[in-house]
Amino acid sequence: MKTFSITDVGMVRQVNQDYVFTTGKPLGILQNLFVVADGMGGHQAGDYASKCTVEVMIKEIAKSEGEDIERILVKAIKSANREIIKEASGDEHLKGMGTTVVAATVKEQMLYFANVGDSRLYLINQGIQQLSKDHSLVEEMVRLGGIKPEEAKHHPDKNIITRAIGAKADVDVDFYEHRLKRGDIILMCTDGLSNMVEDEELFHIVQGSRDIVEAGEMLVEAAKENGGTDNIGVVLFEPFADEVSV
DSSP states (O other): OOEEEEOOOTTTEEEEEEEEEEEEEEETTTTTTEEEEEEEEEEEEHHHHHHHHHHHHHEEEHOOOSSHHHHHHHHHHHHHHHHHHHHHHOOGGGTOOOOEEEEEEEEEEEEEEEESOOOOEEEEEESSSOOOOOOOOOOOHTTTTTSSSHTTTTTTTTOOOOOOBSSSOOOEEEEEEEOOOTTTTEEEEEEHHHHTTTTHHHHHHHHHHHHHHHHHHHHHHHHHHHHOOEEEEEEETTTTOOOOOO
16 A cells, blocks of 8 residues: 655645644554544644544544444544543633544455545546535535535635534534545545645546655645645545555
8 A cells, every 4th residue: 555645834824734644554453544634723723623633533543442444433533522622621722623534444445434524535546536525515505406516616605614523512423435446546635625626637636646645746736836725635545556655
């Protein structure tokens, strides 16, 4: 398996509130783990929320024994949610903080992932397919038929999310399974990439690069060239590649 991760503050923000984590080594009963989180909140609250969420998840997953993967990922995210709420209630500077999260793991031919918010997971092979579903106002509008999918990308309310870690005491977590095949590349990212670069361009950058390291760096540059109005967080991995590069 080959993996690569990168974050960038972008062209406008002063603080990087995106946080990414990858490991191709076992963690608890998981054989690998990939996480992207996009924090929100004033002062240092957003970057604290994303980092704390990922760290709590890692600790929780490291303790996992004999549980199924859905239970492990969902439990880890819910533990992080409780911790963020607890921290926010005890520190005025952290009040109102929150984060999105998308977390994935691969076992044999299967991809398992969970998400809260609008950070995304894409499958890239012959084309590009968003496997995760955004928990956002415009996505709800699309699902209800209020707007067309192509209108969602540039809708003025596109940044309003309907679920986040830290928003309420019990967070709803979506969980997915997907059978992988040789040649698949997984792209996980914050909206600092997906809002700045069209899906078709994401596909062409990844497929046109020499490897996922170059692809990750070029994705960040594309987001910045298109305005870079938000932090950019990217994780790429090739489940069936033979070597690891981090």
